[in-house]
Amino acid sequence: MNFVSGPLTVRVPASSANLGPGFDSLGLALSLYDEITVEVVGDALLVEVEGEGAAGLPRNERHLVVESMRRAFQELGKEPGGLRVSCRNAIPHGRGLGSSAAAIVGGIVAARALVEDGPERFNDDEVLRLANEIEGHPDNVAATHLGGLTIAWTEAGVGKAVRLDVLTDVAVFIPPVSVSTHTARGVLPAKVSHADAAANAGRAALLVASLVGGRSDVLLAATEDRLHQDYRAPEMPASHEFMSSLRADGIPAIISGAGPTVLAFASGRDLSGRTPSGWAYRELGVDSEGATRTS
Structure with a gap:
């Protein structure tokens, strides 16, 4: 070798x-x-x-x-x-x-x-x-x-x-504080109800169909979650409150990964004016290549 x-x-x-x-x-x-x-x-x-x-x-x-x-x-x-x-x-x-x-x-x-x-x-x-x-x-x-x-x-x-392959744009709102993945996973319950599991399975399927098919009209419903975001709210209250406020205004917003960044499917909207004080705002596209050797 x-x-x-x-x-x-x-x-x-x-x-x-x-x-x-x-x-x-x-x-x-x-x-x-x-x-x-x-x-x-x-x-x-x-x-x-x-x-x-x-x-x-x-x-x-x-x-x-x-x-x-x-x-x-x-x-x-x-x-x-x-x-x-x-x-x-x-x-x-x-x-x-x-x-x-x-x-x-x-x-x-x-x-x-x-x-x-x-x-x-x-x-x-x-x-x-x-x-x-x-x-x-x-x-x-x-x-x-x-x-x-x-x-x-x-x-x-x-x-x-x-x-x-998907065509979408997202806005990310990055708070100045971090939350470890270990902490965020540690607050999750060992068991959830059958109803919550069934609801998430349906929403996940709808989300894939929405992103692949360009159905932004169902993104708000498709991004609903019952398995992790509410349980993690005490570890990132500002993020959860901000996400909820965006969703209340019809903007499909979620906690990105283990948080505390909030991601919104922007659908061409400029959401920079919603950025909380002290947070960073970025508009991003979807990377289609993944890890790539460039030189």
């Missing part, structure tokens, strides 16, 4: 998971990107980070991109002597926009690209399998890896996904 010479860059998109009713299954890749440049060098590890999260991220083997690269190299069968890893982060951390999924998928795809016949040794299904093992659930990593709208599931513990 031979490594390529010179640096290469991988671009990985942000993602929003759940999209309301599709808990741990639906994901949407967004046009906001981290870039990871990697190179095989000498016998040492050098990690450089700029942009989002730079102040608090490790510059050693504990960096999630590096950890993911190491896991991929182990499966490929050989590790390089040394690595230079440079991360330019635009995806906010701890906001429900898939920053950890971007690091995991970006690291795996970068490691694969450093091997001369990497894609033949480790195909896209293997990338998703390993990314799901590291992340623990497949929704964000599927969207980040494949782009578009993804429906993800696990089969015998292996992450799998179907990708669909």
Whole structure:
């Protein structure tokens, strides 16, 4: 197995998971990107980070991109002597926009690209399998890896996904505070009622039909959720209140992933005037490529 010479860059998109009713299954890749440049060098590890999260991220083997690269190299069968890893982060951390999924998928795809016949040794299904093992659930990593709208599931513990093309635009409202995924998942009940589960199953199916078919007229109903958002409200009260206010005005809004970012399906509307004080507002499209080597 031979490594390529010179640096290469991988671009990985942000993602929003759940999209309301599709808990741990639906994901949407967004046009906001981290870039990871990697190179095989000498016998040492050098990690450089700029942009989002730079102040608090490790510059050693504990960096999630590096950890993911190491896991991929182990499966490929050989590790390089040394690595230079440079991360330019635009995806906010701890906001429900898939920053950890971007690091995991970006690291795996970068490691694969450093091997001369990497894609033949480790195909896209293997990338998703390993990314799901590291992340623990497949929704964000599927969207980040494949782009578009993804429906993800696990089969015998292996992450799998179907990708669909959609045309939509979204507005994201990013609060200044973060909420850890661990905390957000920890408040969820062990059991829910049959009625709530049935309601979410129907809404998730409607949401896929709405996004694929361009049926914005049913998006408000399609984004209703009974499985996670209300339970998480005490951990992100401002986000839940803001989401509810948008929905009361007929705007299909959801908590993005584990939160606390609020995502709204904008349908061409400028929603910047609704931005709460101190929050950031971004208008984003759907990324159709997923994790991609750019150089």
